[in-house]
Amino acid sequence: MSENKKMTIKTKGMHCVSCEHIIKETILDIDGVKNAKVNYVTEKVTVEFDPEKTNIKNIMKAIKKVGYEPEEIDQKESNGFFKKLF
Numbered sequence: 001m002s003e004n005k006k007m008t009i010k011t012k013g014m015h016c017v018s019c020e021h022i023i024k025e026t027i028l029d030i031d032g033v034k035n036a037k038v039n040y041v042t043e044k045v046t047v048e049f050d051p052e053k054t055n056i057k058n059i060m061k062a063i064k065k066v067g068y069e070p071e072e073i074d075q076k077e078s079n080g081f082f083k084k085l086f
């Protein structure tokens with residue numbers, strides 16, 4: 001069994017809670033994605049996935065497909081280096 005990867009993607013184009021839902025539902029539909037957290041205020045999409053089943057490129061592509069702009073991976077919030085600070 002492989003370990004899940006956790007990554008945060010800075011994503012533009014979200015304006016409200018329903019945008020959060022669209023992205024969340026979209027990435028949760030991808031095989032291998034275990035969990036997703038979306039926040040339109042901070043423009044962050046945090047996703048936990050099985051790296052043997054999917055990858056971050058796939059996830060970013062799916063976000064793009066529903067009309068948002070995944071920009072870059074937030075290094076310091078990815079891979080679980082920083083757990084939760086509060």
Ligand SMILES: [Cu+2]
Binds near residue numbers: 014017018019
């Ligand atoms: Cu919206």
